[in-house]
Amino acid sequence: MLNILSLKSLCFIVMVLTAGSALLMPGKPVEAACTIESSPAGKPGPLMKHLGADCTGTEREANAVGAAAVMKAITRGEAVDLIGVVVQGDLIFDQLPLYKSQMPKGLTPEQQAALSALDAEELRMVPGPITIRDSIMQGALRHRSVKGTLQFAGPLDLRGTQFKDGFDLSRAVFQGAVTIDRAKFEREAYFIQGQFAQSFHCAETRFGPHTRFHRSVFHGVVDCQGSLFDGMTEFLEVVFEQPVQFDRARFGLGTGFSGAQFKKGVSFAEAIFSREAFFAFAVFAGNTQFAGAQFLQAADFSNAEFKRGEDLAKARFDQAPTMTGVKGLSQEGQGKGGKSQAMSYGVTLFFLLVAAVLVAYALKMK
DSSP: OHHHHHHHHHHHHHHHHHHHHHHHSOOOOOOOOOOEEEOOTTSSSOEEEEEOTTOOHHHHHHTOEEHHHHHHHHHTTOOEEEESOEEESOEEGGGSOOBOOOOOTTOOHHHHHHHHTTOOSEEEEEOSOEEEESOEEOSOEEEOOSSEEEEEOSOEEOTTOEEOSOEEETTEEEOSOEEOTTOEESSOEEOTTOEESSOEEOTTOEEOSEEEOTTOEEOSOEEOTTOEEOSEEEOTTOEEOSOEEOTTOEEOSOEEOTTOEEOSOEEOTTOEEOSOEEOTTOEEOSOEEOTTOEEOSOEEOTTOEESSOOOGGGSEESSOOBOTTOBSOOGGGGOSOOOOOOOOHHHHHHHHHHHHHHHHHHHHHO
16 A cells, blocks of 8 residues: 555656656747737727738638728728738729819919829829738739829828839829838839829838839829839939939849939939840939949930039940930040930830830730
């Protein structure tokens, strides 16, 4: 009997010691739960949903936000505040209700004139601020009206968001700041005839096969340092009212700045143009920097005007740049190169349009 009790006591002691050592010894870490913050369902107010960095891809899919809910909030004039989420479905701003066209308050005479130039017959409004940050947009985001404008009354924050489908905010008026730093556009990104009343930031952003800012007007500073323009890029006839920075930017295919007006300083320091670059008829009214820039293919500066100095001599040209009709540029400032070739603005547009057709065809065949 004593031996049996002793054996039981010994077993009990061993179990206690084993359990104690298990508590003291580091074991397999317990996975952290997905952190989710969201606005109360069914109650009026902003559409808010934040998923923490500890959430897995599966958890993000399980907590996805539908495009219908986003459009409903915008229609009600409510703010949209999404961080770290997956947005499923298309955001089609042409579905927003029409308003009587009116001039937004607080615009300068120059901004009012630029807006009047759009000759808008239709007006759609986004009254509240929009934030879709560090998220994944699985559907398209588009405004395609050819006779109307889309007005964003507040800021638009798309930092770090990945756009899987097409992006088109053409003929949009942005009264607040637009921030798309670190975003990634897998397909086209269009801001055609856009009006940017405040700053525009696209630092470290990766643009896809076709990017267009044709005839847009930037009234605030533009910061696109370190951005990557993978495909064809159009800044044709764009007006920059304030300083512009394209330092360390990379342009992968044909790039057009023909007809652009740089009214304040502009910097392309250490930028790389892998294919043709067109600056025909561009006006550089402020300090212009191309120090360390590399032009690996043809560069066309024909009929461009430099009003306050330049440093093209510090740029690298693998082919002789076209300098026919250039104003305000000394011989020493023309960079490395030989003979000039006469190229027109129409040629610039022709090549860019051909490239656009090829890109569209390639996307259609996928």
